[in-house]
Amino acid sequence: MSKAGWIRLVILAAFFGAVEALCRSGAISPKLVIAPTAMVEAMVDLLGSGEMNDDIRQTLGSVGIAMGLSIVVGFAMGCMFYWLPPLRRAVEPFLAAYYSLPHFAFYPLLIVIFGLGALPLIVLATLFAMVAMIMATLTGLDRIPRVLIKTARMQRLSLPAEIWHIRLPAAAPHLFSGLKLAVTYSFIGVIAGEFILSTSGLGHQIAFAYDNFDNKTMYGLILFVLCISIAFNLLVFAYERRLARQRGL
Amino acid sequence: MNIVARLTDVSRIYPPRAGHAAVHAMGPLSLELRAGEFFSVVGPSGCGKSTLLDVLSGLSAPSQGTVEFEGKPVAGVVPEGVGVVFQEDASFPWLTVEDNVAFGLRRLGTDPAEIKRRVDFAIGFMGLNDFRRAYPSQLSGGMRQRVCIARTLVLQPRLILLDEPFGALDQQTRLLMGDELLRLWRETSATVMLITHALDEANLLSDRIGVMSARPGRFIDVVETNWPRDRDSRLAERPDFGAVTSRLWSLLRTESMLALGQGAVAAQ
Numbered sequence: 361m362s363k364a365g366w367i368r369l370v371i372l373a374a375f376f377g378a379v380e381a382l383c384r385s386g387a388i389s390p391k392l393v394i395a396p397t398a399m400v401e402a403m404v405d406l407l408g409s410g411e412m413n414d415d416i417r418q419t420l421g422s423v424g425i426a427m428g429l430s431i432v433v434g435f436a437m438g439c440m441f442y443w444l445p446p447l448r449r450a451v452e453p454f455l456a457a458y459y460s461l462p463h464f465a466f467y468p469l470l471i472v473i474f475g476l477g478a479l480p481l482i483v484l485a486t487l488f489a490m491v492a493m494i495m496a497t498l499t500g501l502d503r504i505p506r507v508l509i510k511t512a513r514m515q516r517l518s519l520p521a522e523i524w525h526i527r528l529p530a531a532a533p534h535l536f537s538g539l540k541l542a543v544t545y546s547f548i549g550v551i552a553g554e555f556i557l558s559t560s561g562l563g564h565q566i567a568f569a570y571d572n573f574d575n576k577t578m579y580g581l582i583l584f585v586l587c588i589s590i591a592f593n594l595l596v597f598a599y600e601r602r603l604a605r606q607r608g609l
Numbered sequence: 610m611n612i613v614a615r616l617t618d619v620s621r622i623y624p625p626r627a628g629h630a631a632v633h634a635m636g637p638l639s640l641e642l643r644a645g646e647f648f649s650v651v652g653p654s655g656c657g658k659s660t661l662l663d664v665l666s667g668l669s670a671p672s673q674g675t676v677e678f679e680g681k682p683v684a685g686v687v688p689e690g691v692g693v694v695f696q697e698d699a700s701f702p703w704l705t706v707e708d709n710v711a712f713g714l715r716r717l718g719t720d721p722a723e724i725k726r727r728v729d730f731a732i733g734f735m736g737l738n739d740f741r742r743a744y745p746s747q748l749s750g751g752m753r754q755r756v757c758i759a760r761t762l763v764l765q766p767r768l769i770l771l772d773e774p775f776g777a778l779d780q781q782t783r784l785l786m787g788d789e790l791l792r793l794w795r796e797t798s799a800t801v802m803l804i805t806h807a808l809d810e811a812n813l814l815s816d817r818i819g820v821m822s823a824r825p826g827r828f829i830d831v832v833e834t835n836w837p838r839d840r841d842s843r844l845a846e847r848p849d850f851g852a853v854t855s856r857l858w859s860l861l862r863t864e865s866m867l868a869l870g871q872g873a874v875a876a877q
Contacts, residue, residue: 505699507695507697507698507699508699508701510668510693510695510699511693511695511699513668513686513687514666514668514687514691514692514693514761515712515713515716516686516687516689517716521716525712525716526701529701529703530701530702530703532703603703606702606703606744606746607702607703607744607745608702608744608745608746608747
């Protein structure tokens, strides 16, 4: 492990050690926070009992669909704006201001349109995550060195071959940044949506436990969501690191 | 005399854009490249040397005049048989040296055994054997440029166009790369056109040197060096070497001053 990795590990261990000690000593009331080891225990119990399986399936399914849609549609729209500059100039101010909008305020409207269930959540999360992918695609395509495009022409590549063999690999580091954001925003969109108004899913179960002062369940579920989200991001990050190492970045 | 490429009364004018007036970058100029010769182009900064290369290679179309390669018109598309090496690093950072060099052949669907044969030759020729599996980020600037030359070389171009390929390298590396380029030229019998701002480099490498005026660039003279075909950087030790460089500079001095906006000083 690198030096930075060790420092990171020490910081995390110190933080969780301190929280553990404060909780166990009673300095922090269990009504507020439970000890990290109790959170782990709660998570293992919840997963082992199977009582949350339907909620886990629903949330992860919604996140997966939102993630896939935001990545595919965001990439396609990014490419469309890149190749249609007048359209891009027209929509760019909206894209720039997009994340200043209170997206979750539209959730009731989405329920009216799409009904109760997973669909409005998927739409909300997709809308929330997609623009990050659009912006990353535009940045990636904008930053392809001109000399690589000239090289593609020198190699007499067709436009599809140029896109596949030159433009996409050249833009890959930026595309992965967008992908990472789309993963994170999809999780936030679905779980925050479930938290607000849904009747099932992990977000709803966290909110339900919170309303009933069931800290054990609440922290166990929060830890589970954290673990899943971090695992996804680590996967993308590992591939991104590989790309960066190849390119000496 | 066999003519490989011919430019006739070629001009390139960039149209007005976003409040900027049209730019007459180059021409009208005419040029004939003889089969198997090493031709260099020198000229003041911004005189249109790279524009000339873009037009000749088919990377951009001339505003006026005609461009031909092997008797056929070049119309905004790089013809088969023409290879271009750019000043900037054009290696693909996501591919190894071997995959970079094989790139063009794979796209053409060349037989794998033939790809291997040609890639092995080009990598060996460019002295990259120990770096076959390395990525460009693990190589020096000079080695990356060699990868780009090897990638062009495997396509067996009959006309190789080089746009200041050693511009970013130190003087010693430039000299050695120049030797490699001469060796490549001799062994492939290709016609080479080199764009450079280094007069010594043009002198050392070339059979003929086209000297361009300040923008819009036109040829003000073509200097014949009469060096033997079998030459290398030791040519610079010859007593008559400096005379050719001096002649190039005497042709270029006024044009370079004009390019720098010192027209009044040049007129004196």
